[in-house]
Amino acid sequence: MKVFVVGAGVMGSGIGQVFAMAGNQVTLYDVREDALRKAREGIAWSLNKLREKGVVKDPEETLGRISFSNSLECGGSDLVIEAVFEDLKVKGEVLREVSAKTKGVIATNTSSLPITELSTFVKRPERFLGMHFFNPPVLMKLVEVIRGEKTSDETFQFGLRVVSSLGKYPLPVRKDVFGFVVNRVLFRLFTAGCSLLALYTPEQIDYVAMNRLGMPMGLIMLLDYTGLDVNYNIAKEASRRGFEFQCPPLEERVKQGKLGAKSGEGFYNWSRGRPDIRA
């Protein structure tokens, strides 16, 4: 299958890698040359890690299935996946542009915006659905497959089959509400974790989350890991829509350019990799 991924950030590059690992021909698109360069480096690093673990046989061959491009020509693709910044306007513009160029299925990797709303930007809403991967896409098994009001049966079934073909677990989401399933749960957990920041350190809160609640990564660390800018935007949109996701300390950090793991600092310092609070 020919897959075209729009946006070579953390999610887009991870999604492109997953499709290439399953034998698909992938084009990873971004307007920013530095994003494409970083994506190639990140994918090469990850494939080598996975070779050490025996998951990938030939990293070079897998990387060879990915073209890195700054042209949005997605005409011959069977599937286009939009993975740009989590903002209705930004996603809308990209979807409008892509939908004028392809007759294939279009999926959005939105983490919370309802598919029916996003479908107003595409020409053929019956060929449009949500395919929500989690960070890091290469390691996370679950993918939410979301049906909008106008998504056809055929497109929805195609989405579920595609996710299974990647060796992932597709969760069919039939209620197209803001945050779908996973993030509606996470919003509440994040709100609880953030409210404790007035009294406890991120390390203390995360130690509890990891050692008593059994989370692989603490709540505050997860905010850093998925990006404070992304979470800030989601929280603003959530509160606009009456959903509970409040984390007041996000705003100040984002304004200071502290975006979490990707910028080297958020609630934690990531300059030497993932902070180790597991002991």
Ligand code: 3HC
């Ligand atoms: N590719 C290949 N290998 C990777 C990798 C990647 N992208 N990322 C990490 N690894 C490797 C590490 O290098 C490490 O290798 P090593 O064993 O050789 O040292 C190994 O995986 C294990 O990593 P860690 O030592 O960091 O430890 P963990 O066992 O905790 O695993 C994790 C990492 C899978 C990320 C785990 O911490 C986890 O599951 N965290 C929670 C992630 C999560 O909840 N994601 C969803 C977020 S919500 C979301 O995405 C929604 C969005 O819409 C906002």
